[in-house]
Amino acid sequence: MTQARELPKIMYRRMQHADIPGVQDLASRTSKSEVAWRDWEDDALLRRLIDAPWTMPFVALADGHIVGVVFLGDTGTRLLLNHLCVDPSARRRGIGQELVRCALKEMYQISPVRHVIALVRGNNPLGMEFWQKVDGFKDETVCDDIHSFCMDLDPSGSPWLTD
């Protein structure tokens, strides 16, 4: 994990229904080349993702405004990290990494699945730089230019599961 730094006052928690407009607003401030998944414009889908037991959207808030989001999915044997996005004006302050850590920690308490995967397109330089740099994840397979960054959580000492 990269060195801890002075962070702005950011709150990390599970996404709630009331966060939907803020998450959609974040998506609208992010270019389509960065986040291709546009289904999050669909209110009903976002409500289902919040309510379903096998998915966990997680948000970062600064002064009550959504500045980051990640969607975790639990397949029973793997945790999938999808659609990680940080507000363009709040990047490179550790928010993306902390959002992933907080979401993994909470999801692990509900479902102690050790194998974690993030899928990133090779033509997404921000996503590639991020997953290549954060500790613990390895770029294991490439298929059709989609990279699988994988990590096995160690419940006895993973920095991803501790404060």
Ligand SMILES: CC(C)(COP(=O)(O)OP(=O)(O)OC[C@H]1O[C@@H](n2cnc3c(N)ncnc32)[C@H](O)[C@@H]1OP(=O)(O)O)[C@@H](O)C(=O)NCCC(=O)NCCS
């Ligand atoms: C990828 C993304 C979520 C990273 O969020 P972030 O809050 O800026 O990331 P962090 O500040 O936690 O970065 C952690 C480390 O990743 C690396 N990193 C992140 N962005 C980087 C960049 N643009 N260039 C080089 N390294 C980068 C750095 O090593 C960084 O640590 P450092 O700043 O101490 O050097 C953000 O750039 C984003 O929303 N991009 C658009 C959506 C996207 O590409 N999502 C990924 C799809 S899975």
